[in-house]
Amino acid sequence: MAHQTDRRRFLARLLAGAGTLALVGCDKLSNSKWFTNVLSTGGSLSKNAHRLISARKSMAQEFSEADMSPSFRSNGTSLPSSAEYQALAKNDFKNWALTIDGMVENPITLTLTQIQALPSRTQITRHDCVEGWSAIGKWAGAPLHEVLALVKPLSQAHFVVFYCADPMEDDGSQKYYESIDMDDAYHAQTMLAYKLNDETLPIKNGAPIRLRVERQLGYKQAKYIMRIALVEKLDPIEGGKGGYWEDSAGYEWYAGI
Amino acid sequence: MSTVNKSSLEPYFIYRHKLPIRIMHWINVLCFTVLLMSGLNIFNSHAALNLGKSSYNGYAPILEMKSIQNSNGELVGITNIFGYQFDTTGVLGASMGPEGKLIKRGFPSWITIPGPKWLAMARQWHFFFAWLFVINGICYVTYSLFSKHLQRDLLTTKSDRASIWQSIKDHARFKHPSGEAAIPYNVLQKIAYLSVIFILLPLVILMGFAMSPFLDSLIPGWVDLFGGRQTARTIHFIVAWLLVTFVFIHVFEVIITGVWNNLRSMITGQYQIKTHIDTSHKEGE
Numbered sequence: 001m002a003h004q005t006d007r008r009r010f011l012a013r014l015l016a017g018a019g020t021l022a023l024v025g026c027d028k029l030s031n032s033k034w035f036t037n038v039l040s041t042g043g044s045l046s047k048n049a050h051r052l053i054s055a056r057k058s059m060a061q062e063f064s065e066a067d068m069s070p071s072f073r074s075n076g077t078s079l080p081s082s083a084e085y086q087a088l089a090k091n092d093f094k095n096w097a098l099t100i101d102g103m104v105e106n107p108i109t110l111t112l113t114q115i116q117a118l119p120s121r122t123q124i125t126r127h128d129c130v131e132g133w134s135a136i137g138k139w140a141g142a143p144l145h146e147v148l149a150l151v152k153p154l155s156q157a158h159f160v161v162f163y164c165a166d167p168m169e170d171d172g173s174q175k176y177y178e179s180i181d182m183d184d185a186y187h188a189q190t191m192l193a194y195k196l197n198d199e200t201l202p203i204k205n206g207a208p209i210r211l212r213v214e215r216q217l218g219y220k221q222a223k224y225i226m227r228i229a230l231v232e233k234l235d236p237i238e239g240g241k242g243g244y245w246e247d248s249a250g251y252e253w254y255a256g257i
Numbered sequence: 258m259s260t261v262n263k264s265s266l267e268p269y270f271i272y273r274h275k276l277p278i279r280i281m282h283w284i285n286v287l288c289f290t291v292l293l294m295s296g297l298n299i300f301n302s303h304a305a306l307n308l309g310k311s312s313y314n315g316y317a318p319i320l321e322m323k324s325i326q327n328s329n330g331e332l333v334g335i336t337n338i339f340g341y342q343f344d345t346t347g348v349l350g351a352s353m354g355p356e357g358k359l360i361k362r363g364f365p366s367w368i369t370i371p372g373p374k375w376l377a378m379a380r381q382w383h384f385f386f387a388w389l390f391v392i393n394g395i396c397y398v399t400y401s402l403f404s405k406h407l408q409r410d411l412l413t414t415k416s417d418r419a420s421i422w423q424s425i426k427d428h429a430r431f432k433h434p435s436g437e438a439a440i441p442y443n444v445l446q447k448i449a450y451l452s453v454i455f456i457l458l459p460l461v462i463l464m465g466f467a468m469s470p471f472l473d474s475l476i477p478g479w480v481d482l483f484g485g486r487q488t489a490r491t492i493h494f495i496v497a498w499l500l501v502t503f504v505f506i507h508v509f510e511v512i513i514t515g516v517w518n519n520l521r522s523m524i525t526g527q528y529q530i531k532t533h534i535d536t537s538h539k540e541g542e
Contacts, residue, residue, distance in 0.1 A: 023372055026294075030371040030378045042385030050471045058474040061481075069313035126311060126486065128470050130376065132303035133312040134486050215471045250377040256471030257384065 036250070047254035055183040060214035063124045069135040072127075072196055074204035077166035077176070080224055085165040093208040098192075102161070102229035105152035112194065112208050118142040121191055129218040130251065139212050141193035145186050147228075153182075157230035160185045161237060162211055165224035168244055178222040179234055179242040179253070180213055189214040192225065217255035219245050266532055271440065273528035278406065281397045282523055288390035289504070291382055293497060294370040297363070298379035304350075304363030306494055310485030319491065324351040324361040332359040391462060398454070410442060411451055417444040433514045436532045446510075453503050457496055464493035 029035040080086070088096045093112050101107035122140040144160070164176035184190055192209045194201050201207045206223025213220050220243070234240060239247025246253045274282070305318040312318075321337040322345070334350025336343045346352075346359070354360035355373065366372040370382050401407035424444045427433065434443065442450070466472045467480045467489035483489050511519045522528035 019367075023367065023370075026370045026382075027372050030375070030382075036378075036381060039381040039385040042381065042388050045388055046384060054475060058471075059477060060470065060474045061477045063310065067310050067314075069311050070315065071313070073313060126470075128468070128486065129303070130380075132300070132490060133305075133307075134310070135313050136311045215474045217470060245377070250381070252377075252380070257469040 043252040046257050050256050056187055060125055060189055063136050067136050072137040073135050078204040080166040082167055089203060096208050100151050100228040102231050103154040103157035104230050108151055115142050118146045123189055125214050127218055138197050139193040140195035141191040144190045153230050156232045159231050159234055161229045161231055162222040162225050163227040164222050165226050176244045178220055184213050215256055220255050268529050268531045270527045270529055272526050273522040274526050277400050279523055281393055284393045288386045291386040295379045295382035298369035301363040302376045306491040307487040309487050312487055322350040322363040411447055413444055413447050420444055431513055437530055457500055461496040464489045
């Protein structure tokens with residue numbers, strides 16, 4: 001009997017030991033370059049599969065007013081800490097202007113009033129955060145393709161980069177940035193939103209304008225947009241992965257899942 | 258009985274599981290383990306389950322894990338299920354962090370991949386192994402159909418269906434067929450495997466799809482058939498735990514019906530058949 005309990009104890013320890021080793025191993029793998037490269041093929045497969053099925057056409061679900069969340073949650077930055085942004089906000093963004101340049105025939109700078117004068121679109125859509133929660137809100141804004149029609153992208157332009165006002169570090173450095181490809185840029189629901197739930201877009205949700213790119217997760221929906229640039233490649237921008245969270249924490253650039 | 262040829266009573270081996278089945282079985286074990294543990298790390302980023310199209314629709318979550326500070330300033334892990342509150346300190350809501358102190362987290366680090374809170378990396382693990390899991394599953398079903406494994410070994414027969422009640426009673430008493438009677442799967446075993454292969458696994462995959470804002474857009478409104486995106490997330494979580502329950506019962510049955518023989522048959526394919534008379538003779542001698 002004693003022999004048997006000894007053996008059982010040994011087996012239990014062996015199992016616990018193997019389990020601990022496996023867990024430590026997984027954490028080691030998570031920090032190794034080669035293995036994370038292997039893992040990231042999962043994300044690329046998803047992106048390629050999604051683009052193959054439907055690049056520009058499929059429309060994100062739109063909801064009725066009854067589905068709208070009572071208050072639209074603010075996530076990430078709720079008030080950019082820079083003096084520059086706060087000065088613009090104090091003046092209701094009358095001094096704010098958006099430059100769209102880069103690989104375009106006709107770079108332009110638009111005021112908020114000019115953006116609001118463009119043809120507009122209203123949509124009640126769901127915002128799905130990468131963390132797992134969702135909120136439904138009603139957005140109004142200028143479809144990005146209207147703005148692209150004004151600047152006329154060059155044929156080498158493959159990505160649209162959004163430079164934002166919100167500093168991500170405590171010392172006020174490293175402002176938020178995000179990017180999308182031309183499939184999403186020309187998608188009918190992709191817009192520069194200036195209204196949320198029939199009211200002027202609140203500061204906590206990204207005033208004066210934020211991006212809506214409805215077939216992707218929340219971190220792609222750049223808030224506090226200050227400049228838009230069309231580029232051929234993402235490599236030269238910051239860490240090279242196309243967005244703040246992509247560069248700083250390893251989130252996938254394609255956030256369709 | 259004394260006239261029975263002694264050699265026919267000797268234990269002998271049959272080739273039980275073919276190589277493709279064995280390979281796919283162990284790939285499945287690896288994938289399911291990683292998917293569960295990375296899934297729990299992902300869950301920890303928002304340790305609550307809601308029902309409906311969004312999380313903010315006026316209804317309280319049906320499950321929530323959180324931590325609060327008690328009057329002594331200590332961290333207390335709280336799990337809330339259907340409005341009932343439980344102190345789950347050490348396991349759910351609050352558990353040991355890397356510095357040996359209680360920290361706020363849904364599931365503890367020993368059951369998540371990676372161990373620390375790391376949503377981006379957990380997603381990388383989850384989606385890579387999800388692809389492998391789905392490809393493996395498609396290969397398994399295709400192979401099972403064409404090799405007739407499905408028709409021959411998994412589909413229930415008329416006599417199976419007639420013996421369901423007997424099989425339930427046998428399982429409840431941990432009584433299992435032995436000798437040659439143990440070669441075919443029993444009826445409850447077949448039903449369990451078929452439910453996992455054709456109901457639970459497709460459902461957990463579909464509910465994973467339902468959480469993708471892109472796949473959601475392919476047929477607008479399809480996610481609402483399952484109650485909405487947050488309900489889909491909740492179903493994904495529940496089905497994952499139903500699969501864990503299956504694994505526990507499966508491993509339990511493997512152990513009580515001859516752990517080494519079963520393991521060998523899933524590694525080398527060889528399954529040993531012993532007759533009753535044979536073993537009783539040996540013990541008598």
